[in-house]
Amino acid sequence: xxxxxxxxxxxxxxxxxxxxxxxxxxxxxxxxxxxxxxxxxxxxxxxxxxxxxxxxxxxxxxxxxxxxxxxxxxxxxxxxxxxxxxxxxxxxxxxxxxxxxxxxxxxxxxxxxxxxxxxxxxxxxxxxxxxxxxxxxxxxxxxxxxxxxxxxxxxxxxxxxxxxxxxxxxxxxxxxxxxxxxxxxxxxxxxxxxxxxxxxxxxxxxxxxxxxxxxxxxxxxxxxxxxxxxxxxxxxxxxxxxxxxxxxxxxxxxxxxxxxxxxxxxxxxxxxxxxxxxxxxxxxxxxxxxxxxxxxxxxxxxxxxxxxxxxxxxxxxxxxxxxxxxxxxxxxxxxxxxxxxxxx
Amino acid sequence: xxxxxxxxxxxxxxxxxxxxxxxxxxxxxxxxxxxxxxxxxxxxxxxxxxxxxxxxxxxxxxxxxxxxxxxxxxxxxxxxxxxxxxxxxxxxxxxxxxxxxxxxxxxxxxxxxxxxxxxxxxxxxxxxxxxxxxxxxxxxxxxxxxxxxxxxxxxxxxxxxxxxxxxxxxxxxxxxxxxxxxxxxxxxxxxxxxxxxxxxxxxxxxxxxxxxxxxxxxxxxxxxxxxxxxxxxxxxxxxxxxxxxxxxxxxxxxxxxxxxxxxxxxxxxxxxxxxxxxxxxxxxxxxxxxxxxxxxxxxxxxxxxx
Numbered sequence: 001x002x003x004x005x006x007x008x009x010x011x012x013x014x015x016x017x018x019x020x021x022x023x024x025x026x027x028x029x030x031x032x033x034x035x036x037x038x039x040x041x042x043x044x045x046x047x048x049x050x051x052x053x054x055x056x057x058x059x060x061x062x063x064x065x066x067x068x069x070x071x072x073x074x075x076x077x078x079x080x081x082x083x084x085x086x087x088x089x090x091x092x093x094x095x096x097x098x099x100x101x102x103x104x105x106x107x108x109x110x111x112x113x114x115x116x117x118x119x120x121x122x123x124x125x126x127x128x129x130x131x132x133x134x135x136x137x138x139x140x141x142x143x144x145x146x147x148x149x150x151x152x153x154x155x156x157x158x159x160x161x162x163x164x165x166x167x168x169x170x171x172x173x174x175x176x177x178x179x180x181x182x183x184x185x186x187x188x189x190x191x192x193x194x195x196x197x198x199x200x201x202x203x204x205x206x207x208x209x210x211x212x213x214x215x216x217x218x219x220x221x222x223x224x225x226x227x228x229x230x231x232x233x234x235x236x237x238x239x240x241x242x243x244x245x246x247x248x249x250x251x252x253x254x255x256x257x258x259x260x261x262x263x264x265x266x267x268x269x270x271x272x273x274x275x276x277x278x279x280x281x282x283x284x285x286x287x288x289x290x291x292x293x294x295x296x297x298x299x300x301x302x303x304x305x306x307x308x309x310x311x312x313x314x315x316x317x318x319x320x321x322x323x324x325x326x327x328x329x330x331x332x333x334x335x336x337x338x339x340x341x342x343x344x
Numbered sequence: 345x346x347x348x349x350x351x352x353x354x355x356x357x358x359x360x361x362x363x364x365x366x367x368x369x370x371x372x373x374x375x376x377x378x379x380x381x382x383x384x385x386x387x388x389x390x391x392x393x394x395x396x397x398x399x400x401x402x403x404x405x406x407x408x409x410x411x412x413x414x415x416x417x418x419x420x421x422x423x424x425x426x427x428x429x430x431x432x433x434x435x436x437x438x439x440x441x442x443x444x445x446x447x448x449x450x451x452x453x454x455x456x457x458x459x460x461x462x463x464x465x466x467x468x469x470x471x472x473x474x475x476x477x478x479x480x481x482x483x484x485x486x487x488x489x490x491x492x493x494x495x496x497x498x499x500x501x502x503x504x505x506x507x508x509x510x511x512x513x514x515x516x517x518x519x520x521x522x523x524x525x526x527x528x529x530x531x532x533x534x535x536x537x538x539x540x541x542x543x544x545x546x547x548x549x550x551x552x553x554x555x556x557x558x559x560x561x562x563x564x565x566x567x568x569x570x571x572x573x574x575x576x577x578x579x580x581x582x583x584x585x586x587x588x589x590x591x592x593x594x595x596x597x598x599x600x601x602x603x604x605x606x607x608x609x610x611x612x613x614x615x616x617x618x619x620x621x622x623x624x625x626x627x628x629x630x631x632x633x634x635x636x637x638x639x640x641x642x643x644x645x646x647x648x649x650x
Binding site: 177180181182184185186187188189190191344 | 398418424426430431433434
């Protein structure tokens with residue numbers, strides 16, 4: 001009953017909240033404006049156009065501090081109206097710079113849509129006088145503007161493959177071995193528990209690693225992904241992440257004696273994590289009530305850490321939060337599963 | 345009794361209010377085949393699984409080869425072989441591979457070829473386990489139980505659910521084990537199996553041993569010996585038959601004559617003589633000797649597979 005009804009209902013509520021928006025809290029994109037011009041026209045653009053776009057949540061501020069926010073990942077997008085905007089507008093040469101951050105906004109399509117919205121609303125305000133606005137995109141981040149959605153996606157997909165292998169091919173498989181009695185048969189042999197567990201860890205580790213290498217190769221060769229950071233450090237960090245998820249798999253498979261229950265629990269963990277960990281799209285814009293939930297998802301830390309290393313060339317040593325969370329998950333999950341493990 | 349190899353003393357295991365194993369004691373000699381016979385749910389498997397170290401007993405003592413469970417379980421695992429009631433193996437593994445794999449768990453392992461020959465699965469060595477028939481899988485399970493050349497073998501209902509031919513195959517293999525001097529404990533609810541394989545049988549019902557002896561001695565427990573059944577063409581004088589000392593009762597059942605006898609040979613001779621004297625022709629002559637099924641019926645008032 002739970003899997004047939006409660007779980008699908010839970011999913012539709014969750015994704016409805018994410019994508020559908022609700023009346024009480026409509027989805028609004030955080031947009032910051034830095035008006036360097038402070039002219040008549042620039043104020044029209046800000047007050048009469050940008051401020052009235054219902055899907056924007058507008059904040060105004062100093063360019064340098066807004067860009068700093070963008071760099072540290074707390075900002076989403078900065079619309080810069082450069083000095084001289086008003087005069088340039090009269091010469092039909094007005095430019096608006098849209099700064100967006102590697103850390104938060106990787107979708108060219110979203111950025112394009114934002115620009116179109118700005119242009120449309122500005123033109124409405126200008127009543128028939130339609131000077132062309134030119135937009136300049138500025139990517140804020142260490143690597144400049146040189147990267148695509150595939151670069152964002154790759155760490156997410158690697159994270160998902162780590163998670164799915166561990167949840168299903170460790171968690172679910174162990175519950176099914178227990179249900180069918182494979183584990184009971186092993187229990188009457190002298191095979192020590194730690195050998196059995198180590199064998200599973202080592203075998204799954206190499207499976208996951210080969211999956212990651214395959215995904216990486218396809219992303220680079222077929223889609224032209226950019227590898228900006230150190231692959232060695234990425235491997236180190238990925239290994240830590242794998243250990244965390246292998247432990248999670250063992251936790252699921254430690255005691256449950258019904259394969260159906262095992263599969264169900266694996267799915268309950270899998271689906272929210274797959275969509276809410278910033279794997280396919282940034283999650284900072286999701287409704288506020290979901291934010292606490294997002295912070296406890298281990299996959300988020302794996303994916304974000306991996307992304308920082310591979311895309312932003314951040315050293316693994318400076319990923320204190322990510323490594324701490326994953327190491328803690330590894331230790332906690334592993335010891336709990338050893339404690340509660342049953343052969344039968 | 346020869347050297348005692350397995351000693352079970354006052355074993356008890358309860359689940360809630362149900363005493364699955366209720367004060368069971370027995371001893372098994374080295375090289376003996378010992379059968380636990382009883383209906384489903386009698387406590388056979390629970391007894392076996394306690395002895396195999398798979399579950400803890402509530403109280404009581406199990407000693408195998410001088411080592412006491414559960415403390416000595418790690419050492420004992422090297423010398424026992426176990427066939428569980430249901431054997432489940434990995435799907436994507438071949439017959440020879442699974443034997444090799446399980447062999448690797450032990451200090452000493454028997455060669456794969458020898459095991460395959462023993463259970464006649466040589467032709468299946470490269471087949472995936474999941475393609476085996478029920479009988480073949482059960483033979484593979486036997487081979488796995490022998491992979492460490494064990495001194496003591498546990499067989500939990502080795503032939504349940506098999507067709508008669510597959511059952512005969514398995515019996516031959518188990519007899520071979522016995523010939524090799526292994527001690528064997530087997531559970532079954534087939535009395536033919538217990539009679540054919542076991543040196544001694546303990547009959548278990550509701551968690552208690554209600555009788556324990558050689559199959560022949562158990563059968564002798566029954567006052568009534570065998571039965572002779574026939575259909576008489578003509579009037580067979582029952583009084584004359586009752587006068588025969590070896591015939592204890594004469595009854596008519598569905599138009600057939602049923603004699604309860606203490607000694608089959610003499611009773612049969614007497615029956616034939618009476619028939620000839622009265623010019624009665626005897627049809628469908630059947631002689632049946634009592635078996636463990638009858639013993640169980642006699643002891644519990646129920647059939648084994650009710």
